[in-house]
Amino acid sequence: MTQWRSKGADEVYAPEEIEARLKAELPHWTYEDGWIRRKYRTSGWKATLMVVNTVGHLAEAAWHHPDLAVSYAFVVVKLVNHAAKGVTEKDFALAKKIEEVVQWQPAKEEGAVLEGTPNDDARFKYLKYDDLA
Template sequence: MGWRERKHEETYNEEEINQRLQDELPHWYYEKGWIRRKYKTSGWKSTLMVVNTVGHLAEAAFHHPDLTVSYAFVIVKLVNHAAKGVTNKDFELAHKIEQVVMWQPGKEDGALEGTPDDPRFKYIKYD
């Protein structure tokens, strides 16, 4: 059965998780039952912005990750507690977090320039 055919609460096995991460979310990894991502920041203010962004997206989705927060990084961990494993909900929220946190408007064709390449304005350490 392909992942598009799964019910929202149906869990994936470790091989399926790793394959889907490799195909769709290459900066995420599977460890101890969770899909995870470490976002490196330029310091405490940037870390708080990432935490607030993840918090907003998780609350809007009503699917809540565990976070490890330090001065210059945030680790996001996702698992569906009710289903006791990784489900489509985890992958969908991971995609949305990745899309928003790693957004670089300066690389798009548009009016938004993005954060200047200057240490005073650094925010995320982009991959």
Template structure:
């Protein structure tokens, strides 16, 4: 039988893949999860809105825990009652966008957020 993007992945496979593919994510209680630290409410809302846009564009929706200075993302494919390739794909896109730092990828072109606590909103890993 050929595996499809909707097939649930065994916990052993998930636990083996996460350190290689998504090192800041972990597997717990049937979900892959990630905690993003922010500098406060404004940063938290920016992270939530970014994740919301990506999830809607993918038509695959995470569960979120939202607090003053952090956001926890939980992914599993609800219809399949487990983690699938869809979850890994969306997690990679979320990670790529939230952790993007303009000055590192486009030095001299994009300035990036100033190194000043008044403007920092995400605490990068």
């Protein structure tokens, strides 16, 4: 397995370092055409818009902006550091935050008091979570 060393915020990672980090830290993300990317499947348009708005908020708060491809039942998030001309620590940091927030399932937390959206009722189905897909 290829190892990587931590780099500065704007230092570009080599493709083999990117692949190793994704495998270890973000297994649902891929490296393709110079970008790290993730496809989030949703239950339909309303859920898609919620994912887009969530990603938009996180990106704006981080001041690091992804490219998005949006369709009825999915959102593709693509990250690269345009100024650095490659994938940097900023991309990994934002990808982790997006993953943490979008894939959050409150009911799975220890001592959960929030139940989360019911996945057994189509009226309330939201995101197609990785462990429920």
